[in-house]
Amino acid sequence: MKGQWGKLAGYIVGTGAVATAITLLPARIGIDGNGWLPDLISSEGGAIDDLFWGLTIMSLVIFAIVCGIVVYSMVHFRAAPGDLGDGEHIHGNAKMEVAWIVIPSIIVLVIGVLSYVVLQDNEVGLYDKAAAKKPGAAEMVVDVRGFSFGWAFRYETKEGEPLSGDEDAVPSSELVLPVDKVVRFNVLSCSGKEHLGRIQEQVSRELAAGDEADEFAEIEPGICEREWDLTTDEDQKAAEEDATRTYEALMKRQDGKQINDEEQAVLDEQPRFHGDQQFIDVNHAFWVPEARLKIDAISGLRTYVQWEPNHVTGPDDNYQVVCAELCGTGHNGMRTDMCVVDQETFDWWAKLDEEARRDATCTNLRLLTCLGGDVDDRDDAIADVAKLSKEDPDAACDAVKEKI
Amino acid sequence: MTAPVRTETTGMPMRPGAGILGIVGGWVFAAVVLTLFRIWSGGLDWNGSSADWKAALGLTGGDFLLVSLAGAVLGLLLTIAGRDAFRRHGLLRALAMIGVGYAVGAALTMLVRTAFGLVPYSDGPVIVFGIVTAYAFYIAGMGGWQSWFWYAKGDPTPEHEDHSNHGARRGWRDYFIFNTDHKVIGLQYLVAVFFFMLVGGAMAEAVRAELANPELQFFADGSQYNQAMSLHGVIMLFLFIIPVFAGLANYVIPIMLGAPDMAYPRLNALSFWTFVFGGCVFLASIPIGTFEAGWTNYATLSSSGGPAEVGLGQLMWLMGIQLVGASSIMTAINFIVTIVAMRAPGMTMWRMPLFVWGNLTQALLITFGTPFVAGSQFMVLFDLVMGTNFFNSMLGGDPISYQHIFWFYSHPAVYIMILPGFGLITDVITTHARKPAFGYRALAISTIGIGFLGFTVWAHHMFTSGMAPWLRLPMMILTMLIAVPTGIKVLGWTATLWKAKIHMTVPMLWALGFLFTFTCGGLTGVMLAAVPFDIHVQDTYFVVAHFHYVLFGGSVMTVFAGIYHWFPKMTGRMFDPGLGKLHFWLMFIGSNVTFFPMHWLGTLGMPRRIADYQELAANYPSVHGWNAVITIGALMQGLGFVVFLYNMSTSWRRGPLAGNNPWRSHTLEWQVTSPPPLFNFHGTPVVVGAPYDYGLPGAKHALLHGEPGYDEALAEALKRRPAAPAPAAH
């Protein structure tokens, strides 16, 4: 009997060894150095990675025990050829079953508590306004707009003042972050055309109501319209006219009057399904895999996530903001570059106007780090780097140092 | 009231009607084909103008001639071919009725619209009502409403057990009529779902062909990729995994219980034919561009015009899911009643085989859960077609509420997809390892426990959705707690193997393979429940790996175990064990090669549902290599499936005779002939002991009518449960 348990332990260790080898395979073959996980550029990610490795080890141990027993049974409890007998008549074992309830319960509760601690540490002041001044809480805000299919970023202080000092500054299409600052991302999915949709809806409701139009209260503008409206006055006028024309053509037909070709064309242009939905966007998800944190961008509903970039990205760190929620035809291409720069560079970058920002892309900002921290005139330097990277898209640090 | 009891097959003679039906059906058929072809080839852009509608009916210019001709020819052919067939309820009449029904529904809708001064034709309403009436007419064509109609009129209807006309063993024709024999329905389900799996599998291979290399090669654009991906998911979940258990359970469970049939045989047939129709609605959307929003069909991707306008395929999904869901609910109610009320004398709850327990719990989950998914899809439908604002944030709708309602069904749905498998695998392991189930009661109770907890964890799919943040803690803890009853099951199976006499038969191979792969999937499930980690990998290939390990490594492995286990019972013949083993190894190795590397891709940052990953591969070169490996694994699985189909179809006809009980099992379905007689038993059996008493000399689970000791056992059993409905003896 003794020998049996020793052998079983051997099987469990063996199964565990094989499983571990297979699981760690990519670290060897993967060549990427990291094995399972991408590079890490956020302070929050460390605890998440630890949690992940802890869970992986736990899973391997449990897998080894369960499957070790299965493998042992497969080898030692095989029926001999022609053996038509039965196995031992064992119905169960109450003690074992109780242990099998108590031990896993304890394990999962421990995992649960640990996970919750990590979650709390990573979200200081994110949902809890009272903790907004504690260390670890956000020091600046980035307004993120996801749309089909791209991203826009607007930079603000904690209090909501635009960092560039200009209310109407054009949002950046790449994500540039200062190092060692906790950033809160206010995430939203907006098409930018919500305003038009509301005007159309309003106009057709009022027209339909006729004399009693007063009874229709103004439809409240939603959060997208208030914060990310991209429509111009001409757009608005066109939308109003469009709604009026459509409504009048509809009425004419309904009354049985002859409609002309122009009106027919208006009606034919009606969308296939109910019209007022074409102005809103769909859900996306804001994710930087190297930061380990993501949150969905919901159509017209604000969501939050925060993290602290803790590495300046060099020329080889081609990290991107990725959309992780299926959003239609262009989903896989809904990516944009992101980079982390030192504080001075960031302060300089944040004040650039749209024109100047064209040179200060993430690709070029990453190359700029080759020159070390002390650049006197960033405007000149970035122009040089931009020229270089235009000539040689694969330019590396050596080239930058040499030429500039 | 002496009207003679009618028999269901004769039906109303339709001799004069057949010709007209044929011509109308032929016309509609030709017009539909023409229109579909136009849409498909891009020659016709549906925007609902009356000109479009005329073109669709083939009423313009040259089309009129073409369609008339085709209609006449087809009508003639159908009339000749169907002279007999149309007179009888059946598939041929039903097919013609689909065309007629659709035309009637569309015409009615357009009439009503005209009356209200709207453009007569509009995609949404016409297609929706067209499908509804087409369905009703199709069931009428099958003869499905007939006896209910008689009953409503007050006419006498045939006894529900009396399906002697329907299960009349006329060979293959039995399978194409509104047959109420549970064994026929079981096989109908199994054949139908494996057909659907073939389609779903082809989609998976297409997806893998695209992803083998970065950039787009196989598909023209992201939209096509999304269609194939969505179709794959929907077919595998709603047209394969859920109904395949309905098929297995239909065949096996009434016999396991000692009953002559299901409690509601007509409802049973209605569920099957409804399911087939719903499935075909999904498939019918392929030529006009299927749904693209994934199987989760999240609003507002599914419900908004959005920048990429929602296509007609979305309507097909919304209607198909209602039909498939309704079928699922009808089947579930049927199983609940059957299991509660149709057990043979002596079959106490604690003597039921675990497959029955799993099925009972699953049926309860379906009845409580499925209305929620139906509701969520109705809301999407109303947003699209009627302009309601359930999910339109611009006018006060809330897109996150979609996810709550959807997952309130769809998390329990993952247990709907696995609980019968959990039960089934216990039957297979005990039989082929010749040992009682370890902790039978614990296994049964943990099934119920999983079912109950399953309703409390839906929001673990929404950790990154931006829902109320406090919900994450309870959802995380409860999700992890599900691992406890699941662990009990794993303990039960492994401990059953201890000191057993394991026979490495083909079903047993699948069961053992299941233990490895399901354990892996369960463990990644616990990992995913840890919120901080899930936030990183949610919507990545890590999740894809997890749910394929539980769905493929869990459910599908049990399905194959069950198919091989009961194949000799269903056909009376033995499959080729060599080919069975080849199938197993191709699939087992293939699936691990496919799904295991997905974990690495996910943690590394590959999102799911993407058509291309060139940027990621540029940054992390191994991504390309692993994707290529995965595609090779997928091809192995495809090969395995072909071996399976070959083995099944040849062994069904030419395999060696298997005998009644080749596995020497104790449960009731093995005590009758293979295949079982029309009403399963000649006289009611009586259950006298536990289902898995292997190793106990002389142990018996049940006695058949006439076996020594039967009378005493029956008297004893009836003392305990006098109300047991004794099935009629035949």
Ligand code: HEM
């Ligand atoms: C040990 C038990 C299980 C646990 C703890 C568990 C946990 C989870 C979690 C937390 C997710 C969410 C991942 C995300 O963030 O998207 C998930 C996803 C999923 N699970 Fe499970 N699961 C278990 C068993 C099962 C079973 C038995 C099935 C089916 C047979 C299943 C099918 C799925 C599917 C299809 C998804 C993907 C949903 C999507 O489209 O996002 N799971 N599971």
Ligand SMILES: [Cu+2]
């Ligand atoms: Cu996306």
Ligand SMILES: [Cu+2]
């Ligand atoms: Cu779930």
